[in-house]
């Protein structure tokens with residue numbers, strides 16, 4: 001059975017990047033994966049000045065709105081690195097928070113799909129033909145955590 005998720009307040013909302021499960025990356029705390037992901041778009045770009053504003057955004061929706069502003073200059077390698085940036089942040093999220101790690105592990109081997117009606121890259125889009133990269137990342141993170149757990153105890 002495929003598990004669909006999208007908004008943070010819906011079933012399996014903890015799989016959304018908009019869920020309030022903070023991460024530390026290189027000594028900096030980010031309130032959601034979405035804050036971190038949107039900020040990474042501008043690392044090294046001429047619009048890097050926006051990064052502290054994304055970091056300080058009160059909500060992930062606000063962070064996403066700042067990061068999605070089409071007049072700003074994205075880092076040049078963004079399309080090359082964005083999937084890896086997202087995977088590292090999502091892995092960090094599920095290594096950090098034991099409660100949602102359990103939710104993820106309990107999905108067994110089920111397919112996970114971000115049921116976004118508009119996003120055909122991270123989600124499945126309105127007609128379910130999207131690439132679902134976020135769902136694929138969650139599945140690979142689930143597998144990586146299983147391997148880590150079989151080797152050692154995770155220290156939060």
Ligand SMILES: Nc1nc(O)c(N)c(N[C@@H]2O[C@H](COP(=O)(O)O)[C@@H](O)[C@H]2O)n1
Pocket residue numbers: 006007008016017018034037064067068114116119122134
């Ligand atoms: N608008 C919106 N609301 C949500 O609640 C979402 N979970 C998403 N999806 C996420 O949006 C991010 C992609 O942003 P860009 O289009 O690359 O700026 C990514 O985190 C999706 O999972 N969108």
